[in-house]
Amino acid sequence: MEYKHFSHQHNLSIYQVQPGQQLRCSGCDKFCDKTIYACWQCKFFLHEHCGNATRYIKHPFHSSHYLILSPYPTYPSNCFLCNACGTNGSRFSYCCALCEVDLHVNCAFLPPKVTHKAHPHELVLNHSSQTGGHNQVCKMCRKLLDSNHWSYECLLCANYGVHTLCATNEIKMGLYQMDDGSDTEPSYQAAPMTQPAASTAQPGTSGGQVELTPVEALAILMGLSNAASYV
Ligand SMILES: [Zn+2]
Ligand SMILES: [Zn+2]
Ligand SMILES: [Zn+2]
Ligand SMILES: [Zn+2]
Ligand SMILES: [Zn+2]
Ligand SMILES: [Zn+2]
Known part of the structure; x- marks a missing residue:
């Protein structure tokens, strides 16, 4: 079974990544796991979810x-x-x-809500840049939480905000x-x-x-x- 992706000139085939195999996704630049789309002659690989992302x-x-x-x-x-x-x-x-x-x-396609072992409550994705005070730090990595970017926030705890990358470091990315x-x-x-x-x-x-x-x-x-x- 072959697939066509608009970003690549050749047909792609489905491949199961083996443990320890390091193939970088051409969609998100992260290492691939599980099922991927592959063009071996170009070393072009896509996570299943990156290849399936709508136009x-x-x-x-x-x-x-x-x-x-x-x-x-x-x-x-x-x-x-x-x-x-x-x-x-x-x-x-x-x-x-x-x-x-x-x-x-x-x-x-970040999940609207996540749970993380670092915090007992559910964290909710916030796209808005207005909320949160200035100079707030991420409660997980303690680095500055830039109010121009998105964060995950706890609706129960005041001023509990974390980076999107920190809140999602335990979950599998997907759509x-x-x-x-x-x-x-x-x-x-x-x-x-x-x-x-x-x-x-x-x-x-x-x-x-x-x-x-x-x-x-x-x-x-x-x-x-x-x-x-x-x-
Ligand atoms: Zn990817
Ligand atoms: Zn190719
Ligand atoms: Zn626009
Ligand atoms: Zn952080
Ligand atoms: Zn909380
Ligand atoms: Zn990003």
């Missing part, structure tokens, strides 16, 4: 535009800064080229989504709890801005990436 999503973090899955950064620097975790990426990203929003695939009963819709629905309390905007409402169709957004993205390749 575009509607994400509550940036609900005014579709985020388009781009196989490589559209910036001349060949890397992007992820709005969610604040680290660089050089592989797949979900991006809005109009607004320069970029998310790692793993960050775009986490709220189970809303419809898996046919290629969209990301957040739990109501993760919505910023001050905002009444629902995902899908554009607040007066012009709504781009995914095809239009893709055209803009491709236009920009073509322009970038000439510099």
Whole structure:
């Protein structure tokens, strides 16, 4: 059985990674495990969840535009800064080229809630950059929690915030989504709890801005990436 992925010219086959085998995913740059898509002649590998990521999503973090899955950064620097975790990426990203929003695939599909052995309560993903005081530190790694990026917060304990990467270091990355009963819709629905309390905007409402169709957004993205390749 062979598969075609839009980011690669050759067909891909399914492969089971053996223990100790170190194959890096071309989608997220992390080591592969379990089932992957592989092109052996190019040493091109994709986690199952990276290979299955949909071409575009509607994400509550940036609900005014579709985020388009781009196989490589559209910036001349060949890397992007992820709005969610604040680290660089050089592989797949979900991006809005109009607004320069970029998310790692793993960050775009972070679980809405996690539990971690370092804390007794459930932690809830917070996309909002307004909450949390200045100079707050991550309660797990004790490093600064940048209020421009996402965090997981405990709703029961005051000021308990942690980095997304710290909160999820024990779980397997995948295409986490709220189970809303419809898996046919290629969209990301957040739990109501993760919505910023001050905002009444629902995902899908554009607040007066012009709504781009995914095809239009893709055209803009491709236009920009073509322009970038000439510099
Ligand atoms: Zn991957
Ligand atoms: Zn290939
Ligand atoms: Zn990220
Ligand atoms: Zn946008
Ligand atoms: Zn941390
Ligand atoms: Zn707590």
